[in-house]
Amino acid sequence: MQRFKTIQQLEEYYYGRNAFGNVMKADDPYLTTTTGIYNPIYGQKVWSQLNQEKNLFACLPKKPWNSTGWRVITARSDDSTGATITTVSGGVAEGGAIPDTVKPTYAEVFTKPKTVAHGFSASEVDKFLSGVDDALDPMASAREYFAIEHPEHMNAMMLADPASGAANNNLESLDRIIGSYAELGAFSNLSTNEMDIFGIDRDAAATWTDAYVSYNHSGNSSSPRDLTLSLIDSTLTNIRQNGGQPDLIITGWDTLERLQGLLQAQRRFGNGDEKLVIPTFNGIKGAPVAGYEGGFTVATYQGIPIIPTKECKQDTISRMYFVDTRYMHLKIAKPTQYFETGISTGNPFAINKFADEGLYRTMAELVCTFFKAHGKLRDLK
Numbered sequence: 276m277q278r279f280k281t282i283q284q285l286e287e288y289y290y291g292r293n294a295f296g297n298v299m300k301a302d303d304p305y306l307t308t309t310t311g312i313y314n315p316i317y318g319q320k321v322w323s324q325l326n327q328e329k330n331l332f333a334c335l336p337k338k339p340w341n342s343t344g345w346r347v348i349t350a351r352s353d354d355s356t357g358a359t360i361t362t363v364s365g366g367v368a369e370g371g372a373i374p375d376t377v378k379p380t381y382a383e384v385f386t387k388p389k390t391v392a393h394g395f396s397a398s399e400v401d402k403f404l405s406g407v408d409d410a411l412d413p414m415a416s417a418r419e420y421f422a423i424e425h426p427e428h429m430n431a432m433m434l435a436d437p438a439s440g441a442a443n444n445n446l447e448s449l450d451r452i453i454g455s456y457a458e459l460g461a462f463s464n465l466s467t468n469e470m471d472i473f474g475i476d477r478d479a480a481a482t483w484t485d486a487y488v489s490y491n492h493s494g495n496s497s498s499p500r501d502l503t504l505s506l507i508d509s510t511l512t513n514i515r516q517n518g519g520q521p522d523l524i525i526t527g528w529d530t531l532e533r534l535q536g537l538l539q540a541q542r543r544f545g546n547g548d549e550k551l552v553i554p555t556f557n558g559i560k561g562a563p564v565a566g567y568e569g570g571f572t573v574a575t576y577q578g579i580p581i582i583p584t585k586e587c588k589q590d591t592i593s594r595m596y597f598v599d600t601r602y603m604h605l606k607i608a609k610p611t612q613y614f615e616t617g618i619s620t621g622n623p624f625a626i627n628k629f630a631d632e633g634l635y636r637t638m639a640e641l642v643c644t645f646f647k648a649h650g651k652l653r654d655l656k
Contacts, residue, residue, distance in 0.1 A: 329427045346381055350379060432445040437451040449598075
């Protein structure tokens with residue numbers, strides 16, 4: 276009978292001398308934490324940890340820029356500017372004279388397109404190493420990322436607070452467009468010209484530029500009041516009385532949550548009060564097939580889709596904007612385009628360095644052709 280003095284002799288007898296390369300039990304094994312042994316491969320995909328929702332930009336209609344200005348009628352032939360005619364005329368007595376000719380009042384409005392651009396660059400060395408080592412392809416990653424952040428910035432511009440003085444070179448603000456002279460006078464944080472729009476001096480005489488604004492203030496400060504269904508109903512009634520037919524409600528997620536609570540309490544929120552919508556170049560439309568992957572389900576109020584967006588201006592909770600998209604759109608002079616030049620395109624002289632540069636550019640402006648067709652509900656809690 277074969278006798279063995281060591282485990283090594285036993286293994287060599289049964290498996291052969293070189294079966295395990297004479298490797299014995301390791302007292303100091305290689306681990307993934309051993310310096311210089313292991314490096315993870317991160318790959319080219321980058322997962323954003325940011326909320327980059329841009330719902331207002333996605334849902335507003337887009338129209339081509341075919342003129343810089345437009346004409347509007349600001350008063351009837353009897354000079355009335357309200358929802359109803361002040362002086363009814365036109366009746367002719369039997370055998371009477373034909374009334375004098377009359378005409379409404381006209382005004383000219385214009386605005387220029389704004390350019391929004393976001394650029395990025397990567398050195399030639401960085402680009403080279405991305406093809407040799409486990410390095411991120413900087414240009415490819417930036418192209419993917421800024422394709423999302425570029426419209427996110429435009430979304431934020433259109434939801435900026437006029438009191439922040441954010442107009443400058445940015446797209447026009449929905450809050451400024453859906454404003455009024457009375458709102459300007461009620462709040463001291465708004466400067467004298469803060470609500471002027473499209474070159475128009477929004478003053479007491481220019482009542483045709485006033486959207487319907489429901490606000491609440493104490494002195495010159497905001498005094499938030501509870502959001503109620505009657506406040507929303509009253510806002511919609513006033514807008515409709517002024518000639519608007521809102522087909523879009525823009526607000527924040529917090530106000531939507533509050534509204535859903537009110538509707539559920541009255542059993543007015545359910546499957547019948549939701550709508551599947553698809554963002555298109557002409558605004559949003561109802562999706563014909565439930566579950567259509569290009570659309571998303573939104574709550575509605577009186578059949579009007581409610582679009583929540585993270586950038587919405589808050590008092591205590593977010594304001595609500597009631598938009599008639601027949602008279603509000605993003606006017607596009609040049610649609611979003613991507614440009615790239617530099618060493619990879621054989622033209623480092625264009626940027627005067629051994630690198631690549633990329634750029635997203637859009638030329639547009641947020642335009643309103645009938646102010647009274649829209650409304651704003653602010654100072655809510």
